[in-house]
Amino acid sequence: MSKLKIFLADDQSLVRSGFRMLIDAEDDMQVVGEATNGMGALSALSNEPADVVLMDIRMPEMDGVEATRRIVEAGLPTKVLVLTTFDLDEYVFAALKAGASGFMLKDARPDDLLSAIRSVADGEAVVAPSATRRLLEQVVSKLPEDPGKTDERLEVLTDREREVLVEIAKGATNSEIASTLFMAEGTVKTHVGRLLSKLDARDRVGLVLIAFETGLVD
Known part of the structure; x- marks a missing residue:
């Protein structure tokens, strides 16, 4: 190797x-x-x-x-x-x-x-x-002023994808997300891949930043 x-x-x-x-x-x-x-x-x-x-x-x-x-x-x-x-x-x-x-x-x-x-x-x-x-x-100052307004970037996500994104923002690993949301780890990986694609994020750090910038997590 x-x-x-x-x-x-x-x-x-x-x-x-x-x-x-x-x-x-x-x-x-x-x-x-x-x-x-x-x-x-x-x-x-x-x-x-x-x-x-x-x-x-x-x-x-x-x-x-x-x-x-x-x-x-x-x-x-x-x-x-x-x-x-x-x-x-x-x-x-x-x-x-x-x-x-x-x-x-x-x-x-x-x-x-x-x-x-x-x-x-x-x-x-x-x-x-x-x-x-x-x-x-650092991120809080960049959050939307109206917490009731949904950021358009989140509109492309399914409810399940939003749930996964929230867990990612909390710093959870794929195995931890699988346990919390009662799904297979392979399914979590699939959701993560879709989130990266839909939100045009380079990696999980990008997903975390988007979760806070859009107000999904406070």
Whole structure:
């Protein structure tokens, strides 16, 4: 089995060293490159894309938000997992909007970070639970002023799809959604795929943002 290729973008050498030691100790992944800023990461990944890049937010020359945006706009196959020291600073929401597949805190448990890397590489999206509150604070200001008005984006969804979207917004996994809504996990995956298509969302993070922006979840 080929190993997942992981790229590190962080301006602190000690942080990169710690992540490299953790990742290279795993049988299914390895660090294939490093950069001290977004410009270096973009240049390296353009020449040889990795499966996942661990992207710091605050870096010199080009920050993680701009680097994420350019990676997505360039159509590179590399998934972006944003890392931040804070629960949610002002740049993380922008990074998610730019196309990041999720974000984790730098003080996350090693097992949680490794699990997040694997999930992102597998096409899932990851949002650190402890950062959810501040993410919602960012979204609340963008919610419709009239809570009784249905956003037109939701009109294309069936009642069941709305129920699944609500659970996704709560951070539930497919297996948890299956248990809560009494359906097979395969059926949940089908609903998730339809939601991504109907709402033109890149991944589950996009679905979460839409759920809050449309007022489906408050």
